[in-house]
Amino acid sequence: MLVGSTGSGHIAVYGVSRDGALTKVAGSPFAADAGFSVVVSPDGKRAYVTSLSKKWVKGFAIGTNGALSAIPGAVAQYDAAVLGVAFSPDGTRLYATVGGQTSGTMNSIAVAQDGTLAKIGQPATIPGTSYMSLPVVSTDGRTVYASNFNSSNVTPYRTAADGSLTQLSEPVPTGNGPALPNVTPDGRFLYTTNEQGNNISGFAIAADGTLTPTPGSPYKSGNLPHGGAVTPDSKRMYLPEAGSNKISGYSIADDGSLTPLAGSPYPGPANTMPGRVVLSPDARRLFDVDVLALSLTTKVHSFAIDPVDGSLARTSHPATDTGIFFADGPTSVITPNQGPVAKINTLYSGGRTGVFTASGSTDSDGSVVRYEWNFGDGTTATTTGPEITHTFAQAGSRTVTVTVVDDEGCSDDRIFNGQVVSCNGGTKAAASTVVNLG
Known part of the structure; x- marks a missing residue:
């Protein structure tokens, strides 16, 4: 597991056991000039981080022991703060949202086999006051979306082989202050947690990538909903409520509508502000990452997920102090589970x-x-x-x-x-x- 710090710019790295125990990697936390986003390549061998101050996307090799080291040539430099980054499903592209004085841009980056980066295509302007935007990509890799915190909407773009991006429609309204978008793994729905609206907006994704609100959207949440996660089967979603110190769970209906799970919302640890939840690849464990806490440094707390009703219960593992400060945005990620190889x-x-x-x-x-x-x-x-x-x-x-x-x-x-x-x-x-x- 990698946990990035918007405050100190470091990345804490931990090994994750099947029961949810975390083991600190030697040398963690690593200096990385990290900002709002950290992603990991599909093969689990590289991490890419955005920087607000350095105005770049930068790549790091993940060693077999979990240690991070900068990849020579793995830098995409911009002229403004880079807020968000997302991989394409096949790992050959990164899409980065870059800020500005008023309007931001969506940008394409080619990822070579050695991990080096090259900017490709022309940046696409994100409409409106859009200097705080985050990207998310459709499961078929054909469409990339920019959530716009300032203007409270989402804009879809069609991707092309040369890296160019074409806006598909006018921005689609969300609730106030969409913070972190999610796409369900089955590719059918997109959700935004609306930090200032205290709700969640849901959208059905059409075959052409355009968005239509799901029935009943937006859905009520607690205070300051933040970075959520969807289970691999696309049937449940969990999100932290930073202002309520709780974690909400929802079932996802066939039409994309959300219904609270039994017992939701679930209490978070005392004196913390849960800012991001991350699921283990098998969806048996949920990790709650503080955005802020009275202890100042960010801690990670683990929960067991009931396989029948999806309810959460704290595990017996103590909270893990990462030693970093202010883990805001989609800065926490678990390296992907690598698929098995059959022989007959x-x-x-x-x-x-x-x-x-x-x-x-x-x-x-x-x-x-x-x-x-x-x-x-x-x-x-x-x-x-x-x-x-x-x-x-x-x-x-x-x-x-x-x-x-x-x-x-x-x-x-x-x-x-x-x-x-x-x-x-x-x-x-x-x-x-x-x-x-x-």
């Missing part, structure tokens, strides 16, 4: 029976816990062990496929929340073999 072999085939194994399958940051089999004859099976025996109804040639799932639920899908990937799954999670049956 035929152990035996005789008559119409075959024995298959996926024991050679691997997961670089965990373990394989489930095997989903398709025998190519219209039948399927799911196992927790890597070996299976199957008798086919008829002789002939069959293609047998196994898709593996790791211990954080990552498989062949890439889970993207509009800023970063949480599960970097893909085609490597599936493997096939052909068996000839006599």
